[in-house]
Amino acid sequence: MSATSAAARGDLRPAAADGPRPARRRWRLPFSPWHLVLVPATVALLFPFLWLLITSVETSTEALHFPPILVPHVIRFANYSDALSSAPFVRFMVNSAVVAVVTVLCNLVLCTLAGYAFARFRFLGRTALFAVIMATLMVPFQVMMIPWFDITKWLGVHVLAAVGINHIGALTLPYAATAFGVFFMRQFFRTLPVEYEESARVDGASRLTVLVRIVLPLAAPPLATLAALTFLDSWNNFLWPLIAVTSTDQMTLPLGLATFQGAHSTEWPMLMAGNVMSLLPMLAVFFIAQRYFIRSVAATGLAGT
Amino acid sequence: MQLRRALDSEQFNGWAFVTPGTLVILLFGAVPIVWSGVLSFQKSSLLGSDSPFVGLANYRRMAHDPVVAQAIQHTLVYTALFVPGTMIVGLFLAVAMNRKIRFISLYRTAAYTTMAISTISEAIVFIWLFDPSYGIVNYAFSKVGLPQQQFLNSPSEALYVIVVMTIWGWTGFAVVVYLAALQGVPQSLLEAAAIDGAGPWRTFRRVTLPLLSPASLFLAVWLTINALQLFDEVYLSTQGGPLNATTVLVYYLYEQAFQQFNFGYASAIAYFLFLVTIVITVLQFWVGRRYTYYRS
Numbered sequence: 072m073s074a075t076s077a078a079a080r081g082d083l084r085p086a087a088a089d090g091p092r093p094a095r096r097r098w099r100l101p102f103s104p105w106h107l108v109l110v111p112a113t114v115a116l117l118f119p120f121l122w123l124l125i126t127s128v129e130t131s132t133e134a135l136h137f138p139p140i141l142v143p144h145v146i147r148f149a150n151y152s153d154a155l156s157s158a159p160f161v162r163f164m165v166n167s168a169v170v171a172v173v174t175v176l177c178n179l180v181l182c183t184l185a186g187y188a189f190a191r192f193r194f195l196g197r198t199a200l201f202a203v204i205m206a207t208l209m210v211p212f213q214v215m216m217i218p219w220f221d222i223t224k225w226l227g228v229h230v231l232a233a234v235g236i237n238h239i240g241a242l243t244l245p246y247a248a249t250a251f252g253v254f255f256m257r258q259f260f261r262t263l264p265v266e267y268e269e270s271a272r273v274d275g276a277s278r279l280t281v282l283v284r285i286v287l288p289l290a291a292p293p294l295a296t297l298a299a300l301t302f303l304d305s306w307n308n309f310l311w312p313l314i315a316v317t318s319t320d321q322m323t324l325p326l327g328l329a330t331f332q333g334a335h336s337t338e339w340p341m342l343m344a345g346n347v348m349s350l351l352p353m354l355a356v357f358f359i360a361q362r363y364f365i366r367s368v369a370a371t372g373l374a375g376t
Numbered sequence: 377m378q379l380r381r382a383l384d385s386e387q388f389n390g391w392a393f394v395t396p397g398t399l400v401i402l403l404f405g406a407v408p409i410v411w412s413g414v415l416s417f418q419k420s421s422l423l424g425s426d427s428p429f430v431g432l433a434n435y436r437r438m439a440h441d442p443v444v445a446q447a448i449q450h451t452l453v454y455t456a457l458f459v460p461g462t463m464i465v466g467l468f469l470a471v472a473m474n475r476k477i478r479f480i481s482l483y484r485t486a487a488y489t490t491m492a493i494s495t496i497s498e499a500i501v502f503i504w505l506f507d508p509s510y511g512i513v514n515y516a517f518s519k520v521g522l523p524q525q526q527f528l529n530s531p532s533e534a535l536y537v538i539v540v541m542t543i544w545g546w547t548g549f550a551v552v553v554y555l556a557a558l559q560g561v562p563q564s565l566l567e568a569a570a571i572d573g574a575g576p577w578r579t580f581r582r583v584t585l586p587l588l589s590p591a592s593l594f595l596a597v598w599l600t601i602n603a604l605q606l607f608d609e610v611y612l613s614t615q616g617g618p619l620n621a622t623t624v625l626v627y628y629l630y631e632q633a634f635q636q637f638n639f640g641y642a643s644a645i646a647y648f649l650f651l652v653t654i655v656i657t658v659l660q661f662w663v664g665r666r667y668t669y670y671r672s
Contacts, residue, residue, distance in 0.1 A: 103477040112469055113486040116547065119501045120489070122512060126504065139512050181397035194390025200398060207405030211605055211653060213626050214646040217415060217639050218408035245404040248397035278389045307494040309608045314634055325496040329612055332500055339504060346500050350493065357492035365488060365552055372553030372594055373560075 123350075127151070127343035134339040150344035157335065160348050162320055163327035168352070170242045170323055171305040177247035178301045179294055185248065186256025187282050191268070201257075208250040212310065219245055220314055241315045242323060246305065252297055259293040260286070299360065299367040306353055324349045416643035427640065434644035444645070446620055447628045448652075450535060454624060455603040457539045458546075463595050465543060466550020467588070471580070473551065474558045484551070491548035495608035502541035503528060503613050528613050531621035538609050538622060546602075550595060557591035558584070586669040593664040597657055604653055625649050 126134055127150055129143040154160065188194070189201050220236070223245070227235010234240035263286065271281045287294075312326040322330065328349045335342050357364055382388055416434055420427030438444050473484050490498075506513050506527040514524050528534045561584055569579040607626040610616060616623035616631070625645065633642035 103475070105472050105475060105477060106479075108472050109469075109479075109483045112472070113483050116486045116490060116544070119498075119505060119544065122505060123501050135510055137510050138515050138518070139510065181400065184393040185397035188390045188393035192386040192390035192393070194387045194394075197390060197394075200394065203406055204398065204401050207401060207409060209654065209657075210405070210409050211601075211646070211650055213605065213629055214412050214643075214650050215404065215408035217633055217643055217646070218411040219404060221411075222403065222408070244400070248400040250401055250405060253397055253401070277384065303491070309494070309496060309611075310630070313611075325494045325608075328494075328500070329496050332496075332612065339510075342500065343504070346497050350497050353492045353494070354489070357489070361485070361488065364491065368491070368549060368552045369556035372591055373556055 123343050123346060126339055127347045129340050131338065131340055147340065150340040151348065153341045154331075154345035154348065157341065158327060158331040158345060159319065160324075160327065160345060163322055163324045163349070164352055166239050166321065166327075167306055167323040167325075170239050171302050173243050174246050174305045175298050175301045177243070178249060178252050179298060181248035182252030182256045182297065183282075183287070183290070183294070185253045186258075187260050187286065189253065189257045190260035191265070192278075204250045204253055208254065216311065216314060219311070223315060237316055237318050237321055239316075239321050239323070242305075242308070242312055245311070246301075246308075249301075252301070255297060256290075256293060259290060263289060295363050296367040296370050299363045300371070302356070303364065324352075412643040412646060415640050416647050418640045420640040430640070434641045435648075437641060438644055438648060443620060443623060443628060444625075447623050447625045450622060451604060451606070451624045454535060454539060454606060455600055457536070458542055458603045458606075459596060459599045461539065461543045462546045462550050462599055463592065465547055466554050466595070467592075469547065470551050470554030470558055471584075474555060484555075487551040488548045490545055491552070493545060495545065496612060498541060498545045499609045499612040502537070502544070502609075506537050529618060531619045534614050534618060534622045538606070538613065541613075542603075542606070542609060546599065550599075553591055553595055554588065557588050561587045589664075589668040590670060593660070593668050596664065597660050600656055600660065601653060604649065604656070625652075 125141070125143065128146045128148060129140065129150075130145070130147050133140045133143055189197065223234070223241045224236050226244075227238065227241070231240070232238065234244045267285050268281050271285050272278075276284070307325060308323070309325045309329070312323050313329070316322055316326060319327070319330070328345060331345050332342055415427075417429055417431060418427040419430045419433070469487055473480060473487070505511055508514060508524070508526045508529055511527070513527070517524060525533060527537050565583050565587070566579055569583045574582065605626050606624050607630065610622050610624055610627045611630070614622040616627045626649065629642050629645040629649065632638045632645060
């Protein structure tokens, strides 16, 4: 339990310094021997990024040279403007951001409402409904994707064009609430003591007021976790956009980048420049909110234990 | 008065709170699951508007489709390499990073950063690293006297390159999960083991590793579910080739559904994937429970 709470606070501090040492040592490194492991590992982990950056400022001749040129002779930033003029990367970014933010907001609202009701209210059909929702949790997306296509097409034609095929709305609506989110919030609300809510009820507050005023202020950590996980999933989603969107101006970054790669698969410097631009927004968000992302992933891992 | 009481009831509020989210989950969860189950017993394609029921024909076709057999084999080989590979790399790095030494936050950030990379970005970088003609990996091979490889262009190597790139992509995730679990290992137990004369390796094997087993079980299950659904990297790097060498189940299913428009057949494959996922997950929990040590 203590592990769960430590991780829930986002503390991934080292538990201790190096383990017990033997009493005598003939010689000592001036630094911890673990650096000898960690430096090469870090280089290996970061090398793909480094090579990506280097290639993105090389000329085509330099990139298509063997042996590879490790240090480019001139820094060619024009690859970036070339990439921008061959594919609307800014548009992809805006689409990705809109899809991710709207998906996160919808999830926060809808999963909170449903999770709270499942945790607190007794109503007809609660158990059955919850069971149905849980049953969808384990099913792979691939089982659902063919009907998703038909449902989305139908919605776009008969209900609202903005959620139909070839609109970014189609990338949002199916993920607006998830079984995982409902379950996750319900589990959290069940751990809260009910006394505060009861006393607010006695004072005449409506049930919605109680949720918004009393419960939500206590729910910031799970909401942040749900937001971070939903954001990552939405931002990196590829297969559903690939199926639902074909027009360039509605593409999100992964799909736009994949299409760009398909059209320019041998123009490595420009391709890498586009790749760098696609990476930057998520890297920035990740670094700013690193605590939340790490904590969220750690929390799912520990929840499974 | 009565209306106000009704509006304040658990019945009304329960349904009012649950309805919006539930509608989405039913429409895009429950309905599609049943729907594709029905589809899998139909012969349905874009051309014909009627889709006659054909019983188990789609499933029988699967049993005789040589590409399905290959896809199953590739998916299982991939999973069998990717899951333990990611776990070992993640565990090793997490243990190395679970200490207060200089630059530790730098090392950790380097590992975490792989989490922020989309599968598409990752695949494009690795295609370039492993390019047979101009790639830096072949250059490194030539430097140490190894023969030049065809990598993604080689039917016997392509799948392994995809294993390498996906392990890299999941390293951050595995490190985070293992680091969080390592923080939960009580220092007192490690000290007790040391006092009893256990060396670092024995302490790790006999104390730390058992205490990490819940995290290991979680990772094994989670990574397996994801491995069975491998698609993005294959789509981007090899399109299932060369010579079907990287055709995995989901890639074949995608081809059948959205390139051949055999919706019925694709649904049968999807249900088969679902079945395989359930069987493997249940097996993992069943085996895992025997080796998993839960405190409390």
